[in-house]
Amino acid sequence: MLLLDKLYIGANRVYHGGFALVKAAIHWRHPALVTGAGSIGRIPFLLSSAKLRHPLIVTDPFLREALAPRLTALLDEAGIDYTVFSDVEPNPTSANCEACRDAYLAAGCDSFIGLGGGAPMDTAKAAACLLVRPDKTVAQMNGILRVWKKLPVLIAVPTTAGTGSETTIAAVIVDEKTRHKAAIMDPVLMPRYAVLDPELTEGLPPAVTASTGMDALVHALEAYFSRSNNTKETKKLAEDAVCLIFQYLERAYRDGSDMEAREQMQLAAYKAGFAFSRVGVGNVHAIAHTLGGLYNTPHGLANAVILPHVLRDYGPVVHKRLGHLAELTGVLTGGTDEDRANAMIQEIDLMNQRMGIPTGFNFIRDEDIDQMITWAMHEANPVYPVPQVFTREHFRQVIEKIRLPKGS
Numbered sequence: 001m002l003l004l005d006k007l008y009i010g011a012n013r014v015y016h017g018g019f020a021l022v023k024a025a026i027h028w029r030h031p032a033l034v035t036g037a038g039s040i041g042r043i044p045f046l047l048s049s050a051k052l053r054h055p056l057i058v059t060d061p062f063l064r065e066a067l068a069p070r071l072t073a074l075l076d077e078a079g080i081d082y083t084v085f086s087d088v089e090p091n092p093t094s095a096n097c098e099a100c101r102d103a104y105l106a107a108g109c110d111s112f113i114g115l116g117g118g119a120p121m122d123t124a125k126a127a128a129c130l131l132v133r134p135d136k137t138v139a140q141m142n143g144i145l146r147v148w149k150k151l152p153v154l155i156a157v158p159t160t161a162g163t164g165s166e167t168t169i170a171a172v173i174v175d176e177k178t179r180h181k182a183a184i185m186d187p188v189l190m191p192r193y194a195v196l197d198p199e200l201t202e203g204l205p206p207a208v209t210a211s212t213g214m215d216a217l218v219h220a221l222e223a224y225f226s227r228s229n230n231t232k233e234t235k236k237l238a239e240d241a242v243c244l245i246f247q248y249l250e251r252a253y254r255d256g257s258d259m260e261a262r263e264q265m266q267l268a269a270y271k272a273g274f275a276f277s278r279v280g281v282g283n284v285h286a287i288a289h290t291l292g293g294l295y296n297t298p299h300g301l302a303n304a305v306i307l308p309h310v311l312r313d314y315g316p317v318v319h320k321r322l323g324h325l326a327e328l329t330g331v332l333t334g335g336t337d338e339d340r341a342n343a344m345i346q347e348i349d350l351m352n353q354r355m356g357i358p359t360g361f362n363f364i365r366d367e368d369i370d371q372m373i374t375w376a377m378h379e380a381n382p383v384y385p386v387p388q389v390f391t392r393e394h395f396r397q398v399i400e401k402i403r404l405p406k407g408s
């Protein structure tokens, strides 16, 4: 390894140590959790008990027709005013968030309900940040602790089982002009309530079930490998999430109406979200966000494709922990740490294969690669306490591995 690389990695590790102290001092609030089939029915009570009179329901165009009417019928029945904002794109943009903030102000709203996958929940969070920080753009709030001001109440109602945004301090938004996808990370973004109603995920198509579920797996694994702030609680949450995903994701993929699988996947996504929010994600996410920004690749799909490559690249630094997960999930109980870790990676490959997830993408353009590496480096280093700090060359190698020839 070059001396410069060694110095670069050392500097990242120093930052991780210092930042771990800052994170240890943060008071981590949990959202109030409302769970179970039909729990969406509790939302009018949540609003009235918090003396909130006019929420902005943030959702996307599909869910406006498919699921929002269930919520608006409940609010109508309870005599609660609301406004619906449904212009959220799959990889939400800064312009989406500004329009969402404008809708909130125009209708005189006093709270947000994020109804949907990560995209609507993140849009609601970022719009709330724009409200309390009118002097800043989304890009100026990207990074850590750049909001630092109380937000209006957000009730997060996930309709996918993946991002965990209902219990994270992050909102991941694409800059409208540059297509740079980056996260605002601040404890004030933690939703006040998380409503986990598995019935809302029943209609999720198999491909979206698969990719969003793999996003939750990446959250759990990246949290589990984090080199800072992992506690007994976060490790246990990550382990539980991995076990639940191995047990239930393919069941939910094969039969969307399997409500036990849907419920357990919602719980897995929540646990994984809770864990990674405290200890960080890693290099898989840093690369996945560049694909979401540049090519609109669904976030979970990008993560699922990148995950096995990064795990293989990590090699021995993750063998012990990955081997332990192989034992917990029952993938392999005998052999060495290395044997068990390799069995786990192979099983992830097979899960992807069985759920129709490709091994790479044929749309990555030559001329974008340097920009992707720069963005991924900027996101991961030094912020994410990854098990192995990636240099430009590492990122390039992984991106080359997920590149398939055009037309394939």
Ligand SMILES: NC(=O)c1ccc[n+]([C@@H]2O[C@H](COP(=O)([O-])OP(=O)(O)OC[C@H]3O[C@@H](n4cnc5c(N)ncnc54)[C@H](O)[C@@H]3O)[C@@H](O)[C@H]2O)c1
Pocket: 060, 062, 063, 066, 089, 090, 091, 092, 116, 117, 118, 119, 120, 122, 159, 160, 162, 163, 164, 165, 168, 169, 170, 171, 172, 200, 201, 202, 203, 204, 205, 208, 212, 215, 292, 299, 300
């Ligand atoms: N804030 C965080 O901590 C965090 C964590 C991970 C990912 N993210 C972000 O979340 C976004 C991705 O969220 P996502 O994966 O949930 O996807 P999404 O919100 O884009 O939804 C994916 C698709 O599924 C559809 N859909 C959602 N629920 C449905 C349902 N119940 N039935 C049928 N269709 C349904 C949507 O209309 C959409 O077309 C990305 O922008 C990603 O970067 C945020």
Ligand SMILES: [Fe+2]
Pocket: 163, 215, 219, 285, 299, 303
């Ligand atoms: Fe994610």
